[in-house]
Amino acid sequence: MIDLDLIVEEAAWSGIPDLETLCRTAFDAAAKVAPAEGVVSLLLADNDALQDLNRQFRHKDKPTDVLSFPADPMDRPLLGDIAVAIGVARDDAAAQGKSLADHLTHxxxxxxxxxxxxxxxxxxxxxxxxxxxxxxxxxxxxxxxYLTE
Structure with missing residues (x-):
């Protein structure tokens, strides 16, 4: 079972109905195909926050859609941290012709x-x-x- 520590830092994420339920459902589906138990800390932020994280940890000075930071095994039950940028995610969803909710789930x-x-x-x-x-x-x-038309 995956426990979720959700931090919504960017108000625009509230445009997705039942946001916390969507996040929990996504992690439950993921855990069914790749089982693990523990806590995932999830930050839903803006592009600037992801650009800062990307620059600090990956040395890439640009926003990105999602970043993952696996926890050290000694930090269990924490599996790690995930951060997602609303701007990049929204733009990618629109470009791919899908809903922001489905893209966030992915x-x-x-x-x-x-x-x-x-x-x-x-x-x-x-x-x-x-x-x-x-x-x-x-x-x-x-x-x-991953299907392209």
Whole structure:
């Protein structure tokens, strides 16, 4: 079971109905395809906050959609921290023709998998991670985000 520590720092996130329920549902779906137990700390912020985190921890001075920070095993039950930027997420959702709620769900599943050590740096790693994402999202009735038209 995943416990959620939700911090909504940017008021624009309140435009998603039942935001906390959506987040919990996304993590529950992710945990069904990649089981873990613990706490996920989730920050829903603006682009500036994600740009600051991206610059500080990844040395990339630009906003990004989602960042994941896995916890040290000694910090269990904390699995780690995830941060999501409303501006980038909203723009990406619009560009991909999907709702912000569905895109946030995808970003949370993606971020959760990073907390567990999954990555997409190589083809086989990407295939494995994307397969888990697709399966988790399908369980929620969300289309494969990697299909292009």
């Amino acid at each position: 970003l949370l599943v993606h971020g959760y998998l990073h907390l567990l050590g999954h990555d997409h740096e190589t083809g086989p790693e990407a295939d494995m991670m994307e397969g888990l994402e697709i399966k988790a999202l399908a369980s929620l009735g969300i289309d494969n985000p």
